[in-house]
Amino acid sequence: MLQKTSxxxxxxxxxxxxxxxxDSGATIDVVNPATRLKIGTVPKAGRAETRRAIEAADxxxxxxxxxxxxERHKLLRKLHDAIMxxxxxxxxxxxxxxxxSLTEAKGEVAISAAYILWFxxxxxRTYGDVVPSPWxxxxxxxxxxxxxxxxxxxxxxxxxxxxxxxxxxxxAAGCTAVVKPASQTPYSGLAWGALAEEAGFPKGVINIVxxxxxxxxxxxxxxxxxxxxxxTGSTEVGKILLQKAASTVKKVSMELGGNAPFLVxxxxxxxxxxxxxxxxxxxxxxxxxxxxxRFFVQAGIYDEFVEKFAEATxxxxxxxxxxxxxxxxxxIDMRAVExxxxxxxxxxxxxxxxxxxxxxHALGGSFYxxxxxxxxxxxxxxxxxxxxxxVAPVFRFETEEEAIRLANDTEYGLACYFYTGDLGRAFRVxxxxxxxxxxxxxxxITTVEAPFGGVxxxxxxxxxxxxxxxxxxxxxxxxxxGLGL
Ligand code: NAP
Numbered sequence: 001m002l003q004k005t006s007x008x009x010x011x012x013x014x015x016x017x018x019x020x021x022x023d024s025g026a027t028i029d030v031v032n033p034a035t036r037l038k039i040g041t042v043p044k045a046g047r048a049e050t051r052r053a054i055e056a057a058d059x060x061x062x063x064x065x066x067x068x069x070x071e072r073h074k075l076l077r078k079l080h081d082a083i084m085x086x087x088x089x090x091x092x093x094x095x096x097x098x099x100x101s102l103t104e105a106k107g108e109v110a111i112s113a114a115y116i117l118w119f120x121x122x123x124x125r126t127y128g129d130v131v132p133s134p135w136x137x138x139x140x141x142x143x144x145x146x147x148x149x150x151x152x153x154x155x156x157x158x159x160x161x162x163x164x165x166x167x168x169x170x171x172a173a174g175c176t177a178v179v180k181p182a183s184q185t186p187y188s189g190l191a192w193g194a195l196a197e198e199a200g201f202p203k204g205v206i207n208i209v210x211x212x213x214x215x216x217x218x219x220x221x222x223x224x225x226x227x228x229x230x231x232t233g234s235t236e237v238g239k240i241l242l243q244k245a246a247s248t249v250k251k252v253s254m255e256l257g258g259n260a261p262f263l264v265x266x267x268x269x270x271x272x273x274x275x276x277x278x279x280x281x282x283x284x285x286x287x288x289x290x291x292x293x294r295f296f297v298q299a300g301i302y303d304e305f306v307e308k309f310a311e312a313t314x315x316x317x318x319x320x321x322x323x324x325x326x327x328x329x330x331x332i333d334m335r336a337v338e339x340x341x342x343x344x345x346x347x348x349x350x351x352x353x354x355x356x357x358x359x360x361h362a363l364g365g366s367f368y369x370x371x372x373x374x375x376x377x378x379x380x381x382x383x384x385x386x387x388x389x390x391v392a393p394v395f396r397f398e399t400e401e402e403a404i405r406l407a408n409d410t411e412y413g414l415a416c417y418f419y420t421g422d423l424g425r426a427f428r429v430x431x432x433x434x435x436x437x438x439x440x441x442x443x444x445i446t447t448v449e450a451p452f453g454g455v456x457x458x459x460x461x462x463x464x465x466x467x468x469x470x471x472x473x474x475x476x477x478x479x480x481x482g483l484g485l
Contacts, residue, residue, distance in 0.1 A: 019193075034321060049209055051219055054178050055225065069124050070124070073120045092105070099321050151228070262416070266300035278443075280439070294395060314370070330366040368390055383409070400429065413434050419441050
């Protein structure tokens with residue numbers, strides 16, 4: 001039985017505290033990628049509904065920004081508790097619409113709650129400054145104020161946690177929000193509305209619209225009431241939003257695509273590297289922005305690494321996410337499968353060797369076999385393109401300089417990983433890699449306490465860490481004169 005119902009599955013939008021349908025009554029079907037069966041529908045909203053959501057958020061901002069940090073802290077803690085009290089239910093909903101294994105979905109729900117708790121705490125530490133004044137009779141203060149209405153747009157691969165690290169800092173800072181979840185996985189986004197109601201957030205503080213991405217995006221970008229856009233998704237769409245947001249000079253943060261390299265040097269612990277490679281490649285069936293896209297392995301251990309990595313890959317259990325023991329769910333849709341097939345076809349035509357996998361899975365639908373391709377070369381498409389699937393190309397290199405050059409040869413700069421037993425090399429390589437996040441002898445590095453984000457075309461701004469709340473605050477300088485001192 002793979003189809004379940006959930007008390008958190010809302011088939012409506014939340015605008016100003018009311019659960020509503022699209023003005024036109026139009027809806028979008030939501031499908032379970034494991035079964036291809038329809039789960040339900042969500043409203044297909046457009047510009048008018050988005051405008052009302054923005055106006056509701058703007059109206060709520062008037063009072064929300066005046067709540068004390070402690071009040072907001074308490075509400076966010078309640079939100080954290082509501083999430084964790086319903087971890088299983090929320091994870092089932094997430095698996096049903098997204099496909100990932102229930103274990104991974106529970107992990108995602110837990111990290112969502114952890115982000116909320118982290119920002120509940122960080123909200124209390126948004127310190128300003130009292131600056132030593134250059135004038136004897138004046139005093140200089142620097143304060144932090146909530147930016148205003150924040151619009152958040154998120155992708156389908158982490159439909160819960162990508163919102164957590166936007167909603168958490170926004171609400172903690174005193175901002176209000178208009179949220180647009182991805183059309184393929186809207187329920188985990190809409191669940192935030194139900195959870196926020198349960199925790200006691202005032203009406204209008206969180207508004208959620210689903211529907212036409214172009215129309216919703218256009219309204220968000222053009223509406224002067226929106227003061228900040230926070231987006232997670234493809235670099236392509238990020239660039240469109242950056243251009244459109246320029247018309248009203250909004251603050252922007254962008255978490256965009258990646259092309260993560262994973263370097264294994266001759267002096268690495270191969271067993272540890274293989275364990276890290278499995279996590280860094282196959283989490284969410286390879287559909288994460290920090291998933292390894294390219295493995296670079298030094299010639300001396302190349303054959304050993306490929307053999308052990310392929311052996312571990314072949315053991316991964318593929319199946320519907322809700323089924324006990326599943327480690328790899330389906331890909332999000334058939335387009336994703338076709339893209340993976342194209343990339344594998346391109347690689348084999350250019351001399352790549354499929355060591356394991358390389359085909360659609362016998363389960364059919366959008367299931368694809370976890371795949372390792374040896375003898376990868378820079379002429380292959382996955383040198384430049386995000387694979388976003390369970391395919392691991394393994395390139396061979398000779399020297400440290402060559403490895404760093406190949407790893408940096410991309411317009412992306414999100415996450416990277418490398419394995420070495422040499423401390424000097426660890427520092428040289430870490431400093432040589434042009435990425436926002438580096439895992440040294442670690443393949444899984446995301447945590448709420450650290451700043452997540454990229455350089456180059458992987459984005460702008462950071463989420464998580466103490467840095468993650470900065471983008472939701474405006475700095476105000478106040479000069480107080482006439483003090484008669
Ligand atoms: P996407 O196509 O860019 O979509 C992301 C979101 O943007 C969805 O909600 C989508 O809505 C919306 N959207 C699409 N076109 C839009 C437009 N013209 N105006 C406004 N919104 C628009 O990305 P995706 O395929 O869902 O997600 C995969 C990508 O996200 C990958 O590139 C991955 O690397 C990246 N990602 C980055 C991070 C990070 O933190 N750096 C994290 C996760 C994922 P619809 O669903 O309605 O089309």
